Amino acid sequence: MSRPLTKNHIKSRIIAILGPTASGKSALAVCLGKQFNGEIISADSRQVYRGMDLGTGKITKQEMTGVPHHMLDVVSPKTVFDVARYQRMAHKAIKDILKRGKLPIVCGGTGLYIKAIVENPAYPEIKPDWKLRAHLSRLGGTSELFAMLKKLDPARAKMIDRHNPRRLVRAIEIIKHRVTSTWESNSQVMDPLYDTLLIGVEKSPEELKRTIFKRLRERIKKGMIAEVKKLHAQGVSWKRMAEIGLEYKYVALYLQGKLTKKELVETLNTKIWQYARRQMTWFRKTKGIAWIATPKQAEKLAQNFMRGVF
RNA sequence: GCGCAGGUGGCGGAGCGGUCAAUCGCACUUGACUGUAAAUCAAGCGCCCUUGUGGCUACGCAGGUUCGAAUCCUGCCCUGCGCA
Numbered sequence: 001m002s003r004p005l006t007k008n009h010i011k012s013r014i015i016a017i018l019g020p021t022a023s024g025k026s027a028l029a030v031c032l033g034k035q036f037n038g039e040i041i042s043a044d045s046r047q048v049y050r051g052m053d054l055g056t057g058k059i060t061k062q063e064m065t066g067v068p069h070h071m072l073d074v075v076s077p078k079t080v081f082d083v084a085r086y087q088r089m090a091h092k093a094i095k096d097i098l099k100r101g102k103l104p105i106v107c108g109g110t111g112l113y114i115k116a117i118v119e120n121p122a123y124p125e126i127k128p129d130w131k132l133r134a135h136l137s138r139l140g141g142t143s144e145l146f147a148m149l150k151k152l153d154p155a156r157a158k159m160i161d162r163h164n165p166r167r168l169v170r171a172i173e174i175i176k177h178r179v180t181s182t183w184e185s186n187s188q189v190m191d192p193l194y195d196t197l198l199i200g201v202e203k204s205p206e207e208l209k210r211t212i213f214k215r216l217r218e219r220i221k222k223g224m225i226a227e228v229k230k231l232h233a234q235g236v237s238w239k240r241m242a243e244i245g246l247e248y249k250y251v252a253l254y255l256q257g258k259l260t261k262k263e264l265v266e267t268l269n270t271k272i273w274q275y276a277r278r279q280m281t282w283f284r285k286t287k288g289i290a291w292i293a294t295p296k297q298a299e300k301l302a303q304n305f306m307r308g309v310f
Numbered sequence: 311g312c313g314c315a316g317g318u319g320g321c322g323g324a325g326c327g328g329u330c331a332a333u334c335g336c337a338c339u340u341g342a343c344u345g346u347a348a349a350u351c352a353a354g355c356g357c358c359c360u361u362g363u364g365g366c367u368a369c370g371c372a373g374g375u376u377c378g379a380a381u382c383c384u385g386c387c388c389u390g391c392g393c394a
Contacts, residue, residue: 021348044348045346045347045348045349046348055348056348080345080346081345081346082345082346082347083344083345083346083347084345085345086345087345109348110347110348111343111347112343112347113347116345121344122344123344123345124344124345125345126345127345128345128346133346142351156344159344161342161343161350161351161352162351163350163351163352164342164343164350164351164352165350165351166343166346166347166349166350166351167343167344167350167351169346170344170345170346171344173345174344174345187344188344243346243348243349244348244349245347245348245349246348247348248348249348267336270336270337271348272348274337274338275348277339277340278347278348279348281340281341281342282342282343282347284341285341285342
């Protein structure tokens with residue numbers, strides 16, 4: 001994969017809007033999109049899936065009010081999407097938007113995906129090897145995986161979270177497919193392609209909790225349960241739903257009779273809140289975010305940014 | 311009223327004489343994150359003290375037995391089920 005040279009020319013400006021779930025990012029993005037002749041690139045790891053709408057809080061055609069959106073409905077929920085794929089597709093979309101002289105506005109709550117396009121880390125060119133992954137997961141516990149990695153790639157083993165099967169499996173996958181080099185020779189290279197304004201939507205915990213609960217009830221009323229039922233009828237397994245998480249996971253449990261309606265609402269509500277907190281701990285360490293409390297503040301920031309004033 | 315079962319940390323639920331501030335799950339708090347990221351994983355979680363093979367208060371309430379009790383005995387209060 002070749003990387004554009006960025007050193008000797010001025011980088012294109014883009015805006016990125018982030019924040020925890022239910023903080024009101026989408027509406028703000030559309031608002032800025034209109035004002036600055038922009039197009040939205042979603043940075044949401046679940047909104048990429050076709051048919052997952054209500055459960056992911058995907059923006060509707062009406063709500064877009066003419067502002068084009070990208071990276072929505074790009075893949076079937078039966079296939080597993082990933083950051084590297086997201087990175088490639090999003091870059092392509094951004095390039096295209098810029099070529100047309102419009103402003104790309106990245107918007108979403110998946111911190112990793114935002115990082116993928118803003119900081120632009122180079123991911124190793126090793127695709128998921130599902131056969132190997134299945135084999136490794138059948139192997140036994142994490143201690144076994146860790147021992148294996150330690151033998152194959154001591155440098156990586158030193159850094160890794162030895163209890164995390166996902167990380168362990170991927171690390172083994174990388175080293176197995178790369179005979180010569182080691183982890184250290186492959187450390188992540190960051191190469192930002194754009195000059196990015198990072199806007200974080202700030203919400204107090206109390207307000208966030210309120211909005212999450214309110215939004216959850218609305219989603220149920222709008223037919224979220226039927227949506228999950230329909231996806232299942234179309235062949236999305238319960239197991240896959242559990243992997244997708246949150247609304248899909250818990251509604252699936254409800255549809256299987258493993259939760260009552262009341263339990264569904266209660267646990268889902270707390271799980272979404274826990275997710276919002278996880279998002280916040282990710283964003284907290286992200287450098288350079290301008291946290292705003294009102295759309296007005298965001299507009300102001302965007303204006304200055306577009307004029308090149310800081 | 312009688313019989314049986316039971317009252318343990320925010321909740322559920324172990325423990326049934328010592329190694330119990332009390333297994334475990336949930337919730338809560340903090341954090342990690344190099345192609346599954348709404349996923350996956352870690353730490354903390356009675357109170358006090360910076361610390362520790364530290365101090366204090368705790369297993370419904372009040373007493374008792376014992377070197378020692380969440381665990382045994384007595385009384386009381388409360389809850390569930392059964393019989394009246």
